[in-house]
Amino acid sequence: MHALAARLLGMSLVRLRILPGGLRAALRGRHESPQKLVWVYLSGPAGNLLAAAIFACSQGFGRFLFEANLAIGLLNLIPIHPLDGGQILLLVLYGSVGSSKTLRLLGVLSAAFRSMFFILGILQLVWFGNPSLLIIALAVLPGRKPLEETMSMIRLHSLFNRRQRILKKKIYPARHLVAMEDCSLGEIVQKLDYDRFHIIYVLNSAMEITGRVTEQQILRALQHHGARESVRNILT
Template sequence: MRIARVCGIEFRVSPFFLLFLLAYASVGLLRETLLVFWVVLLHELAHVAAAACFGIRTERVELLPFGGVASFSEPLVASPAREAIIAVCGPAHNFAFAYLAAVLERSGFVSSSLARFLVETNIAIGLFNLLPGIPLDGGRILRAALVPTLGTVGASRLASAVGRVLGLCILMAGGIMAYAGHCNVLLPVLGGFLVFAASREARAVSWVRVRDTLRKKREFLAAGTMSVNLLAVHEKACLKDVVRHFVPGKLNVVLVFDTELVIRTLACELDVLKAMSEHGPDALAATIAR
């Protein structure tokens, strides 16, 4: 649900977050509800500020339980180090906020009950977001660490799978607690949110590489030069295996060889993606030359 548009950024609230807030408000915790909303918003604005430092424009922010998802003008996976830095800024902000609340409480500027709630909420949000599964910040840090080994798509799929597993574990924990007579509305909401959001990101993985390629095309045409990652590929290699060796941030160029080590064709990554679109990911590299 869209709630506002500020400085060109569209702010939305997930239905899961609305359920979370309603659960708080329904038991008479209206003040706490507003504070949680504010803490989550500041967490996401920390990501927005970090992205702006790299010259990346934020297009949309969707608030979710214990965090949010920001959509940027370019895919962050193009630079794993940059994605990791932007991701870690969210939890870092929460821990700094918790420390500030404790300092203000000791100085007498805020009440003990308010400070305790802010400290506990920020620490909980910060730690939860460091869990290694997409869409959480820890999942994005994990993906950034795996990109050099598994490639953009492989790392994204693994981090999304971890996110789904974490969500299912939280749902199971909620079910076990309910069976034992300790009903906790928060756990099913969080578990459902993780499974839903991780599955959504997994479905969007195929578009990550396309967006990255189009971005590199624009940058190359604007700058006139770009670093190249050169790959030697046998004509019987599967296209899905070829793209796993693509390097984000570089223009990937493929040399297709036959069994006599004669070059069949020279192609850029856009040609490879077109071949995958036309013939499927299991098609052979020889189809690029046709």
């Protein structure tokens, strides 16, 4: 369903991954509008719930399909990454509170749900011999690193498309940062907000300003030199 929804919205499918909760589509569309991406992520659980409704009155194997699709659909609506509900919450939070708070909030939510599923999974395994919740905790909820990777990808696409937002709004909020000369470009990018244009002052060890760069200069240097390049080397 993700791939079909993406195609209908004019987005490209890069690859499919098989997860315990179903197929996961990787899209070449993070630069698309958040509204489009929300519809894509909603299409996954919506497809499962629609299939569950079709088999709701069935018996035998049809009953199994009803229960399986209902469980997968509801599971994917849980607001934790990388489930569809978590992807939607990530997009909503990122657009309203920025990357740092989004990463912190989703990290707490993911840890809480993972712990809950792990505890319930152990109880379910002991009492009923059913390991399904334990599998969900271990396999479907992989922890913080994939969330950080997704956030970094979204942050970069947001920065590269900042120009269009500024041209559209004409007046745009700005933010000043200071960075030591030996800071890498990658470290600086991690500190940039979603809805601010950034001006970065570069300091030496004596706390003197040795130069000033904008986020656009940082991004151009990132493309040409890589994330490990120090900001000192791009000062003009």
